[in-house]
Amino acid sequence: MNEIHVGLIGWGSAAATFHAPLIRATTGLRLAAVATRSPEHVVPLVHATCGPQVRVTSPEALIGDATLDLVVVATPNDSHFPLAAAALAAGRHVVVDKPFALDFAQARALAAHAAAAGRQLCVFHNRRWDGDFLTLQRVLHEGVLGRAVEFVSHFDRFRPQVRSRWRERPGAGTGLWFDLGPHLLDQALRLFGWPSSIVLDRAVQREGASTDDWFSCRLLWRNGPHAGLRARLQAGMLVARPGPRFELHGRAGSMTVEGLDPQEDALKRGEDPAAPGWGHDSRERAWIWRADGARVPVLLQAGDYPRFYAGVRDALRGLLPLPVALDDALAVQRLLDEGVHSAEGRCDVALDFLA
Template sequence: MSQAPQQTAPRIKVALIGYGFVGKTFHAPLISAIEGLELIIIASSDSEKVHRDYPAVEVIADPETAITHPEVDLVVIASPNATHAPLAKLALLANKHVVVDKPFTLDLAEARELIAIAGQQQRLLSVFHNRRWDSDFLAIKTQLQAGKIGNIAQFESHMDRFRPQVRDRWREKAQPGSGLWFDIGPHLIDQTLQLFGLPDSVEGNICLLREGAQIDDWAHVIMNYPQHRVILHCSMLAAGGSLRFVAHGTEGSLVKAGIDQQEAQLAAGVRPGDDIWGQDDDPVVYYCPEGKAHSLATPAGDQSRYYQGIADALRQGAPNPVSGIEALAVMAVMEAAVAASQSGQRQVIALTEQEIAKLR
């Protein structure tokens, strides 16, 4: 007697809201790389731009119409930061699952409201902290978890650029959710929380350094832990570049100079599954207690694992790859850093005991 064919879960139909740099470069190609997801709608006012890349996808100019479309199961929000919370709320109330690009929201109040609504609606709510799957981070994480440098004393994470001219774009205008800290800070914080958990307190110096800058373009933040310190830094005025990660411990140091290449690859048309996808030939350098340098291979990165996690969560009941409470913790550190910069005083993380317990 022959066995009945195994039933496979239906593909999740996706609407992508926004087709600017983030939607075009990251979300659309990563979604399209996952067998369990089907990108059926993109909300954009430029249908020609979308159809050059995805001729079969329906383009809808109005985000609200795209979000509430009856065929859509999952809404991915890649629109300007100030729209994240209202659009995510609309999607959740329309009984859609939701992925929000970072930063999650503009503040903790908005983030908490979305988490509560997702719980009430029994919908998945996730935040696109894609850099958990970067080659540089995976390399450092692997060595730290293996105890390569013993007890950690100092950890530094840099994402610096050289863009001396202020550009005419929403990210560089004086409006809620703009600025370098809201752009880069979530990446640096989320990776740190994945390694070390919540800090005891936060110090911050966030400012404007370029001529004509309307919003912050430089940030230096210290996360204080009982036995070590973490330095997060981002700048728009670093022509010579900087080391991506530096870690010092009781049994040596680790240095990762080069940054993950997936963003550059995606922009150049490389896609998940291609031979060079996620490859990083820049090694981690381990300095042993005697001061000798040893090269350690860097594993390949793969940001498509985020969307594979989303598909698995929705089709198979697997864990959410980045939960709302994890993203809430990132927002809490971001707010603490801004408050520390404005006050000149250390700030504690404004999470409740119940929220902290859920992060353990």
């Protein structure tokens, strides 16, 4: 396979901010078409951003376009399953924005469709390439902090006004748990593997909000190399002064990270992900706290969102595995489901192995 022709379904924030620039920055990929339900309104935006050579069409026409090798689904969550299933049935490889689907049954069905069609299927868990997370992962692997006992991950914002967008309206797959939960769950799984139990508390905090805009998720590992470890994953929309993004506590010390990875803001500013120095963060915002009370600054690794589509390209060429294994994406979806069950039942949900 030489140049891989890509069709992108959707032109909302996920497609325009993340997928389109990252696809265009990846050598060997060509963004050939964009699809929306209102193509006539989107044509000027797409052409201004991506160039006049990019076709703008409907989702059905894009999926049926045999010149495309890869279809990227970056649409509202309730459309992920039907669009991805149709693209796989049409013989396309598929990338789906997070969350994978509305529930584990849909996600597992898509995996089965991909296997039957002999096509590649991958989920866009880009936050595993945040520079601060890559640094935290390295520190944990090096054993600098000793055996980990507690992990705290916050993704907080201050957005007191409810916006008129599908993510903040009632419906399947909306709300903050389905928006930011996949990021935090994927990162926790990358660090520590499959947990033993999950507890989720969700709330509606803002005036006029109609779906969850705050959550706190607790995970526990009872067995294996991280036995006894506890994690708290939390996000809210009414946090005017956010605390640490990450806290990792071990028997030999702690690590804290303040602030957010800069890549999303850089993409929103229109910066080129292929430019030299992409993802570099010179701010001093990560420290190791040693048992003797010393605070040691930690140099952050550069973030690397471009690695996702470079990995997809190499997987389609048969050179490397997918950058996000299908089993990893299924595990995140299973935890999303079990979190919902926990919140609805107000209970601790024991987790068997992923099946």
